[in-house]
Amino acid sequence: MISIFDISLQLNGFPIKKAKAELDGIVNFSEDDYLVFLQNKKEEIVTFHIQNNTFYQELTGNKKIEKWEDLPILNKQNLQKPLEERLSNGYSKKNIYLNKTSGSSGTPFVFAKDKYSHALTWASNIMRFGWFGIDFNNSYQARFYGIPMDFIGYQKERFKDFLSRRFRFPVFNLSDEVLEKFLYKFKTKKFDYINGYTSSIVLFAKYLENKNIILKEICPTLKGCFVTSEMLFESDKKLLEKQFDLPVINEYGASELDLIAFENPQGEWQVNAETLFVEILDENNNAVPNGTEGKIVITSLFNKANPFIRYEIGDIGILDEKSTPQKPILKKLIGRTNDVAILPSGKKSPGLTFYYVTKSIIEDDGNVKEFIIKQTKLDTFEIEYVSEKELDTNQIKKIEQAITLYLEPNLNFGFTRKDVLERTNRGKLKQFKSLL
Structure with missing residues (x-):
C-alpha cells in the first residue's frame, strides 16, 4: 500500500x-x-x-x-x-x-x-x-x-x-x-x-x-x-x-x-x-x-x-x-478555568458541577438529548435543552433539589426547550457559559 x-x-x-x-x-x-x-x-x-x-x-x-x-x-x-x-x-x-x-x-x-x-x-x-x-x-x-x-x-x-x-x-x-x-x-x-x-x-x-x-x-x-x-x-x-x-x-x-x-x-x-x-x-x-x-x-x-x-x-x-x-x-x-460559576454566597463552582447534577437526573429516561447551562446573573441560570418532550414539573423539581444539595439554596433556574443548541463555529458544544 x-x-x-x-x-x-x-x-x-x-x-x-x-x-x-x-x-x-x-x-x-x-x-x-x-x-x-x-x-x-x-x-x-x-x-x-x-x-x-x-x-x-x-x-x-x-x-x-x-x-x-x-x-x-x-x-x-x-x-x-x-x-x-x-x-x-x-x-x-x-x-x-x-x-x-x-x-x-x-x-x-x-x-x-x-x-x-x-x-x-x-x-x-x-x-x-x-x-x-x-x-x-x-x-x-x-x-x-x-x-x-x-x-x-x-x-x-x-x-x-x-x-x-x-x-x-x-x-x-x-x-x-x-x-x-x-x-x-x-x-x-x-x-x-x-x-x-x-x-x-x-x-x-x-x-x-x-x-x-x-x-x-x-x-x-x-x-x-x-x-x-x-x-x-x-x-x-x-x-x-x-x-x-x-x-x-x-x-x-x-x-x-x-x-x-x-x-x-x-x-x-x-x-x-x-x-x-x-x-x-x-x-x-x-x-x-x-x-x-x-x-x-x-x-x-x-x-x-x-x-x-x-x-x-x-x-x-x-x-x-x-x-x-x-x-x-x-x-x-x-475543565476550563474560565468555566467557573460564582454563586451569591461567594462560593466558586466549576460549571461542570451543574452539568453532572442535571445530567444524572435528566438522563434517566433518555428524553433529553443535549443541554447547556448559562449563568445570566449571580443567582440565575438558564438551562437550554433539546428533547422529545418538555421537562415536567417533577423533573424540574428534582433538578432544583439536587442543585440546592450540591451547590447552594435559593438559586433560580429557567428551562428552555430548543430544537438545536448553538455550537461554536467549529461545531463544538460549550457545556457551561458564564455571562457575568
Missing part, C-alpha cells in the same frame, strides 16, 4: 521521516537519558527564543533568568497580537505551518509552528494511534467534526480528507434524519475508526441506543473510537462502549501545541512527554505535588517559530501520584 499520508506531509515540507526517527529515539531513552534530554531541550528552546524572538525578549524583560521557575507564564492574552510580532528571526509565513486556535476558551489567536515541529506533532499522532492498530496511511477514518461552510474552505477540507483517508460527518446539524444518513454510511463503508468531538459522537450513540443497534455489528471493520475536544463523562463512555462495542480512547490536545494526553492501552491518560513539558501549578505559579489539582502549563520543546514556553492553556488538571518525568499520567482533567 502506498504511503499517501506520509508522502503528502513530505511534499508539504514536513520532514516526517526525520521526525519519526527522532521520536523513536526519545521513546526508547532510559530514564536517566530522558532526564538529560528534557533538561537540554528546555534550555535549548528558551535560549533560542531569548536570542531570536523579540516578543519573547520583551516578555522575559531584562530580569536575570537563573532557573526554570524564573521564566514568565505565557497566557492567551499575551498571544493576541499580530503573528508578525511573535515570529522568531528566520521565520515568515512562507516557511511555517500556520493555523488558528478554535477559541473554545473564548480567546482565539493565530499561531505558527516550524515545519519540523509540526512533523513531530504528526509523528506523535501516528505513534499513539498506532497503539490501537490504526495506521494513517491505510486506516479509514469516520470523522465527526465541523467543516468550513464557504465554498473554497469546504473543498479544501474535503480534499485534505481524501488525502488523509477520512470521511467527514459534519456536526452542525444532528437531527434524527441526519443521523440516519450517518448510519447508512457505516453500513456501506469499511471504516477502521471513529474520531471527533465527544458531544456529537455521544449523540450518535444515543440515536443507536434508541434504535437498538450495535455499531460494530453493522460495520465490523471498526477497531476503536477516539474522542477529543470536549469532556468525556464516565456515563457517556459506558454508553459509547455499549452502543459501538469498541474501545473508547480519550485524547486531550490543543491545536497550538500537540496531543497533550492520550489514553494508552492500559487505560491510563498518558501525557506526551516527548514533544511537550507539562507542569501543574498553583495560583502563585508554584508547582503542586502530584495528586493535587492546579492549572496546566505547557512548554513546546521543539517549536522555534513561535514561543510556547510555560504557556497557560486555560485548563485545570491533576497528575497521578504514580507519574514519572518520562511517563506522566493525567489523573483528571477538570
Whole structure:
C-alpha cells in the first residue's frame, strides 16, 4: 500500500521521516537519558527564543533568568497580537505551518509552528494511534467534526480528507434524519475508526441506543473510537462502549501545541512527554505535588517559530501520584478555568458541577438529548435543552433539589426547550457559559 499520508506531509515540507526517527529515539531513552534530554531541550528552546524572538525578549524583560521557575507564564492574552510580532528571526509565513486556535476558551489567536515541529506533532499522532492498530496511511477514518461552510474552505477540507483517508460527518446539524444518513454510511463503508468531538459522537450513540443497534455489528471493520475536544463523562463512555462495542480512547490536545494526553492501552491518560513539558501549578505559579489539582502549563520543546514556553492553556488538571518525568499520567482533567460559576454566597463552582447534577437526573429516561447551562446573573441560570418532550414539573423539581444539595439554596433556574443548541463555529458544544 502506498504511503499517501506520509508522502503528502513530505511534499508539504514536513520532514516526517526525520521526525519519526527522532521520536523513536526519545521513546526508547532510559530514564536517566530522558532526564538529560528534557533538561537540554528546555534550555535549548528558551535560549533560542531569548536570542531570536523579540516578543519573547520583551516578555522575559531584562530580569536575570537563573532557573526554570524564573521564566514568565505565557497566557492567551499575551498571544493576541499580530503573528508578525511573535515570529522568531528566520521565520515568515512562507516557511511555517500556520493555523488558528478554535477559541473554545473564548480567546482565539493565530499561531505558527516550524515545519519540523509540526512533523513531530504528526509523528506523535501516528505513534499513539498506532497503539490501537490504526495506521494513517491505510486506516479509514469516520470523522465527526465541523467543516468550513464557504465554498473554497469546504473543498479544501474535503480534499485534505481524501488525502488523509477520512470521511467527514459534519456536526452542525444532528437531527434524527441526519443521523440516519450517518448510519447508512457505516453500513456501506469499511471504516477502521471513529474520531471527533465527544458531544456529537455521544449523540450518535444515543440515536443507536434508541434504535437498538450495535455499531460494530453493522460495520465490523471498526477497531476503536477516539474522542477529543470536549469532556468525556464516565456515563457517556459506558454508553459509547455499549452502543459501538469498541474501545473508547480519550485524547486531550490543543491545536497550538500537540496531543497533550492520550489514553494508552492500559487505560491510563498518558501525557506526551516527548514533544511537550507539562507542569501543574498553583495560583502563585508554584508547582503542586502530584495528586493535587492546579492549572496546566505547557512548554513546546521543539517549536522555534513561535514561543510556547510555560504557556497557560486555560485548563485545570491533576497528575497521578504514580507519574514519572518520562511517563506522566493525567489523573483528571477538570475543565476550563474560565468555566467557573460564582454563586451569591461567594462560593466558586466549576460549571461542570451543574452539568453532572442535571445530567444524572435528566438522563434517566433518555428524553433529553443535549443541554447547556448559562449563568445570566449571580443567582440565575438558564438551562437550554433539546428533547422529545418538555421537562415536567417533577423533573424540574428534582433538578432544583439536587442543585440546592450540591451547590447552594435559593438559586433560580429557567428551562428552555430548543430544537438545536448553538455550537461554536467549529461545531463544538460549550457545556457551561458564564455571562457575568
